[in-house]
Amino acid sequence: MNNLQLPQKNMEKERAALESFIKSDRTVRELKRAVAVRMAIEGKLYHGISKIWRVSKFFIGYWKKQFKTKGIAGIKLGHKGSKGYLTSLHKTEVMEWLKNKEYWDFDELVTYLEREFGVSYKSKQSYYALLSLAKITWKKTQKINPKSNPKLVKKKRKEINKILAKNKVGIESGEIIVFFLDECHLLHGDINGYAWGRSDLRIEVPITNQKNRQTYFGARSLSNQTIPCSRL
Structure with missing residues (x-):
């Protein structure tokens, strides 16, 4: 051999x-x-x-x-x-x-x-x-977007606050209506699993391509008027 x-x-x-x-x-x-x-x-x-x-x-x-x-x-x-x-x-x-x-x-x-x-x-x-x-402890992971930019978000928030301040009179009189738009997803977060991790820290998983079966949008005005949700 x-x-x-x-x-x-x-x-x-x-x-x-x-x-x-x-x-x-x-x-x-x-x-x-x-x-x-x-x-x-x-x-x-x-x-x-x-x-x-x-x-x-x-x-x-x-x-x-x-x-x-x-x-x-x-x-x-x-x-x-x-x-x-x-x-x-x-x-x-x-x-x-x-x-x-x-x-x-x-x-x-x-x-x-x-x-x-x-x-x-x-x-x-x-x-x-x-x-x-x-x-x-054994806990659920949290998704994070690696493309997120906190500085850009902060800059955008300042821009929005300036616009609101500039149009304060029109908003308070009702001539201008400002809406806060938000979204929710069916099956949201279902791709996150569980893992062992320190009890005082979040377990974050970078996710950029999450897909959702259905997305619903809703809006609320500064006057607390709720606008019905629309489905996308």
Whole structure:
């Protein structure tokens, strides 16, 4: 057998071992690890695996390395002899790790605790408690327009105020009517999902091409007269 055939043969053995493990009665977390590792070994991009299974690239790389080093035993739960608890000092270290991250991923936290402290909780609530202690919550993202220009908005507001001041007499007499126009969208905000984030900060997602099925416009005058909405 030439050297070019060896990597292919090894990959087939690894795939066979992973397939057998996946088909056996495993926990969801073990299955997620095994499937992610199998896809990585098959040459799938980490970005694609991450999107399909909603795991971090760190998660994929770490468990692939564990599998390569220890085989199937490396991706089983509690293979390090999990203690099932964290000491006060360990909790302090976990808090620092969480607070210094820019993005948070549940599976990455699970992997981090197993790797660094040999701790694997049976209940997800224990992990949620750690995230809550670090003031990280599960909340809806907020869309922002990256093309927005606060300076231009401020300039426009000043222009409007000048026009209103200039026509104050006509507005107060009713000769000039000023309307405030606004819009609302059906299914507005439905493209925003949920993510882990600091409880004191908004999670903003840049969106420039949001589409809405229907848009309704309405107007109100300075005299509080409501104008019926029109559909666009």
